Amino acid sequence: MTRKPLQFQLNGSGKAIFVEEGQNLLEALRRGVGDLSPKYGCGQGTCGTCTVLIDGEPHLSCLTLAETVENCAIETTAGLAMGPQLHPLQQAFMDGFAAQCGYCTPGMLMAAKALLDRNPSPTREEVVEAISGNICRCTGYEPIIAAILAAAASGGGRRYA
Amino acid sequence: MPVSVRTFQGAEEAERALAASRTARYFGGGTLVMRAVNAGDQAFDTIVRATDPRLRQIQMQGDSVVIGAGVTMAQIIASRDAVFLAPVAKVIGGPAIRTVATVGGNLFAASPYGDFAAALLALDAKVVPVGGTPVPIGDFLDARDREPRRIVLSVIVPRPRDSRAFRFVKVSRVKPKGVAVLSIAALLPTNGGRVSGARVAYGAMGGRPVRALAVEQALEGHTLDEQGIAPALSAATEGINPQTDALASEWYRRQVAPVHLKRLLLDQRR
Numbered sequence A: 001m002t003r004k005p006l007q008f009q010l011n012g013s014g015k016a017i018f019v020e021e022g023q024n025l026l027e028a029l030r031r032g033v034g035d036l037s038p039k040y041g042c043g044q045g046t047c048g049t050c051t052v053l054i055d056g057e058p059h060l061s062c063l064t065l066a067e068t069v070e071n072c073a074i075e076t077t078a079g080l081a082m083g084p085q086l087h088p089l090q091q092a093f094m095d096g097f098a099a100q101c102g103y104c105t106p107g108m109l110m111a112a113k114a115l116l117d118r119n120p121s122p123t124r125e126e127v128v129e130a131i132s133g134n135i136c137r138c139t140g141y142e143p144i145i146a147a148i149l150a151a152a153a154s155g156g157g158r159r160y161a
Numbered sequence B: 001m002p003v004s005v006r007t008f009q010g011a012e013e014a015e016r017a018l019a020a021s022r023t024a025r026y027f028g029g030g031t032l033v034m035r036a037v038n039a040g041d042q043a044f045d046t047i048v049r050a051t052d053p054r055l056r057q058i059q060m061q062g063d064s065v066v067i068g069a070g071v072t073m074a075q076i077i078a079s080r081d082a083v084f085l086a087p088v089a090k091v092i093g094g095p096a097i098r099t100v101a102t103v104g105g106n107l108f109a110a111s112p113y114g115d116f117a118a119a120l121l122a123l124d125a126k127v128v129p130v131g132g133t134p135v136p137i138g139d140f141l142d143a144r145d146r147e148p149r150r151i152v153l154s155v156i157v158p159r160p161r162d163s164r165a166f167r168f169v170k171v172s173r174v175k176p177k178g179v180a181v182l183s184i185a186a187l188l189p190t191n192g193g194r195v196s197g198a199r200v201a202y203g204a205m206g207g208r209p210v211r212a213l214a215v216e217q218a219l220e221g222h223t224l225d226e227q228g229i230a231p232a233l234s235a236a237t238e239g240i241n242p243q244t245d246a247l248a249s250e251w252y253r254r255q256v257a258p259v260h261l262k263r264l265l266l267d268q269r270r
């Protein structure tokens, strides 16, 4: 199987790996660089748990051809906290019981971060819209929406912008 | 099965590579192609890509806007020239789908997908193949599953003169972004308050986006009020063959089509 070299920034650090042709970014992140924070849910684009930011935009890493991210900046949930200090979104998710099994959480956090980076004070509708590609089987969404709004209210959107 | 990926700069070179191999598939934004790769689809072993900048351009050409096939739904939403299509692009998948899903890919997306293509059908767009002459979108959709695959370079979309004349609705069970039970796009030009030359298209009401010819005929010369649209509502599913899928049965689609058509025609969309 042909392997291709690939370089990109992951949460601010340069990475250089080999990827198999046709490999998706989710596998390249999980197997290639050992970032297990984006989760494999459906592999079809429907659940959103594999959401990462590529150059600031939300992307489904399971549907991203790995070799297309050459020289891109990728952000995953593993890069959200600053040392022991959680990102305001992570803190709000914990405070507001916005995670139960937690499987959807990495994707929810990244979809929410993409929103707050662009729009630090979103309306409820804008939050709903931003996470509309992410499925949660546990929470019923309300605690997640409330947590994102709480993070925004606490200035979470501006924190690392 | 491993797939090989061939990336070309020019759309013409990519088309030659595609034509040369029966087991190659063109890659737009990849939302459906990568899904197939992940599922281990054995129908193709090569992915052909093109980085041609023409594919990503949106340009005005007289009264039409020429949209590159590689333009994404997010680009449409951000574009002033294509602003009339933003309400359509906004309801395609979630934000992460829209960052990559292309206009060209939507032309090939099997039902129940194809909401954007339905809108293009109502707007009487033309599809421009690489190195070829523009084809009316209806003919293109008729032939899309039969003919050898060519790469679409762009679509030429006449801009509606009156922005209120173009209407679109996507009906889904899961709000805000479920897959369409059906979508309806309508171009409703009026002359002295009466409809003249309407084009109405459905998405997810057949194997591909289809025109509701009986509805168009029944609207001709009528006013867009309860009385004027009554014949069109009676003809809502005439000549239409909706499919049954996981989202809705054929029966259900037939029942709800007139309800949503009525709201669209009376401009009472919710």
Ligand SMILES: Cc1cc2nc3c(=O)[nH]c(=O)nc-3n(C[C@H](O)[C@H](O)[C@H](O)COP(=O)(O)OP(=O)(O)OC[C@H]3O[C@@H](n4cnc5c(N)ncnc54)[C@H](O)[C@@H]3O)c2cc1C
Residues within 6 Å of the ligand: A044, A045, A046, B025, B026, B027, B028, B029, B030, B031, B032, B033, B034, B035, B069, B070, B091, B092, B093, B094, B097, B100, B101, B102, B103, B104, B105, B106, B107, B108, B109, B112, B113, B114, B115, B116, B150, B151, B152, B153, B178, B179, B180
């Ligand atoms: C979770 C999810 C939700 C979705 N929701 C919607 C929705 O609400 N509405 C909707 O309409 N669609 C939806 N889709 C389907 C799809 O994402 C879109 O229709 C999209 O526009 C496809 O574009 P793409 O560039 O990603 O296609 P690709 O996956 O790249 O390609 C799809 C097909 O089109 C062909 N193709 C692509 N570009 C060209 C070209 N320029 N010339 C020739 N052939 C080409 C490819 O070879 C392939 O066969 C959804 C998909 C997913 C996974």
Ligand code: FES
Residues within 6 Å of the ligand: A039, A040, A041, A042, A043, A044, A045, A046, A047, A048, A049, A050, A051, A060, A061, A062, A063
């Ligand atoms: S794993 Fe990518 S969307 Fe579900």
Ligand code: FES
Residues within 6 Å of the ligand: A098, A099, A100, A101, A102, A103, A104, A105, A135, A136, A137, A138, A139
């Ligand atoms: S917390 Fe379990 S899927 Fe969301």
